[in-house]
Amino acid sequence: MTVHESTLALHGGPPALRDNDLPTWPVFGEAELSSVHDVIASGKWGSIHGDVVAGFEREFAAYQDAAHGICLANGTLAIAVALRAAGVGIGDEVIVPPYTFIATASAALFVGAVPVFADVDPATHLLDPHATEATITSRTKAVVVVHLAGRPADMDAFAEIGRRHGLAIIEDCAQAHGAAYKGRRVGAIGDVGTFSFQSSKNITAGEGGAVTTDDDALAATLYSLVNVGRVPGGGWYEHASVGYNLRLTELQAALLRAQLARHPALQDVRERNATLLSQALADVPGIRLAPENPDVTAHGRHLFVFRVPELGAGSVRDTAVKALAAEGLPGASAGYVPLHRNEALMREARAIADRLGQPYPLAELPAADQVSADTIWLPQAYLLGDEDQTRAIAAAVAKVVTGLRAAL
């Protein structure tokens, strides 16, 4: 394709897509409308009285190959609760990737622990097991592994690290509903899995979250943390531990049940379109896609991620994102600012370590810095179109990268 920079919509050329060329999210229909209606009509709006949350918890846990699932308010507090259930507390170190949503690290701060960063693999954007092991100290208690974009991390390696060093392995599955590693869905491969049902996620109720585990004792602790310290089957004013109230409403669970039923068919569409996009973009000079990995037996397809190393080196990655918006892809994103560059987070992490007289371990994180400068992603909603829409998206991406690369 020969594209001159001047033909970019950013510079006044005709945009590659029109508004109605894009699929939208959320996808919903009669099932969502009628199930929410039924909950309202029942007058049982809280899970204390209804059985819709309990029903969804069973269905969702089974979907993720987990023995237990407990719903809660959101995916951020899901990680905090998972850490607390795993015994992580004041001054303990929790290893997290620097290239993820801020909640992965802030959750450690919420339980008084210190988030410590280990670098990612630049080819996949995922936490690197070798870097993780090199970051372990006598204070390390847990690792939060993120299945970023929906791509499962190397769970065999992390399970082995957990065993060898006696660490809890928490899976942040906020972007990985339905994703599978070596044939097993994520969520209970490690000790606890955490999920989000916030508006952008592949299963949503606007807000919401869940924790999953195979461990009966952890499940009981998680239940208590979500339910003001109550124990399953215990008395109303019997608080066996100190817990939060993080319960989901029946209305949210009604939406989630309908969304869960929809998920397999939508995942097939996302998978087909992600494959189409990958094929269309694989040979476009300047675009680098993550390599295929046979251990990833189902990709969650939350984000379509690619790198543009030359545009990054030429400091025009952000221009490329603006150019994509101008072409008709306003959902294109420059991705995360790496968390070790977030002042607020670093200030709090250091403050906890300082108050306890502990050193704060901060390694160089060159891969996180690199990928944060040259990554672009498209949201999952863009993977829900038909073949023509998907080809138009691919053409817009190729046009922008080719045009800006020619102008470097």
Ligand SMILES: *Cc1c(COP(=O)(O)O)cnc(C)c1O
């Ligand atoms: C969305 C997200 C969260 C937080 O979930 P919320 O429900 O928005 O609190 C945590 N981790 C990752 C990787 C996420 O993408």
